[in-house]
Amino acid sequence: MSDQRPTASGYTVEAYFGLVHTGELEEDDRVELLDGVIVAEPPMDPPHASGISCAQDALRRAVGTRALIRVQAPFIADPHSVPEPDVAVVPGQMSDYLERHPSHALLVVEVSDSSLQQDRLSKSRIYAGCGIPDYWIVNLRGDCVEIFRQPDAARRLYAARSVAHRGQRLALVALPGAEVAVDDLLPPRRG
Numbered sequence: 001m002s003d004q005r006p007t008a009s010g011y012t013v014e015a016y017f018g019l020v021h022t023g024e025l026e027e028d029d030r031v032e033l034l035d036g037v038i039v040a041e042p043p044m045d046p047p048h049a050s051g052i053s054c055a056q057d058a059l060r061r062a063v064g065t066r067a068l069i070r071v072q073a074p075f076i077a078d079p080h081s082v083p084e085p086d087v088a089v090v091p092g093q094m095s096d097y098l099e100r101h102p103s104h105a106l107l108v109v110e111v112s113d114s115s116l117q118q119d120r121l122s123k124s125r126i127y128a129g130c131g132i133p134d135y136w137i138v139n140l141r142g143d144c145v146e147i148f149r150q151p152d153a154a155r156r157l158y159a160a161r162s163v164a165h166r167g168q169r170l171a172l173v174a175l176p177g178a179e180v181a182v183d184d185l186l187p188p189r190r191g
Contacts, residue, residue, distance in 0.1 A: 011033055011038060013076055025038075032082060034118075035081055035125075036080040036081075045113070048113055052071060052087060054185055055111060059180060065093075066175055066178065068089070068090050068091075068092055071087055072084050072086060087108075088105045088109070090102040090104065090105050090106065106172065107173075108132050108135050110123060111138045112137050112140060116137070120146070124148055128148070128157050133151065134174060136170070138186060143165075143166070146162075148160070149161075
């Protein structure tokens, strides 16, 4: 068995998954590995859960069978990062991931309320660093979708950032012809 201790740059993907095998982490623990650090995820409140369902449904309709939709499942972003995006659109089909987690995505969506700063800063750098062409933050606080595009993997930054509001539509960069309404990504407005 390999060593599960962190290296000077933090935990590696192998060491992180090793913690599950040794029982130090449970498979259903709400944690992610971000840049070598194991980060606890906050409890999910109803608006966040609703946002995930909305995004999943909207993307499933837009993508169809052209790609696979994964919800809160591990994504191998780099040797020190295993985020669990709220929704990820990955190439291929389910059978492609029976023995490994994906390491490439066409689109990643994070639904944000209390995690907004982490999603804008830490996760955007991780996703840009592995070249994900489209990263969307469903911003529950702002009732909008923040769009990050044109990843510069070497600098771990997205060159293009914009905001989409209700009434607008978003096209998926990596899947021509696939688009969703911002209204379908956001939960209904609270009374």
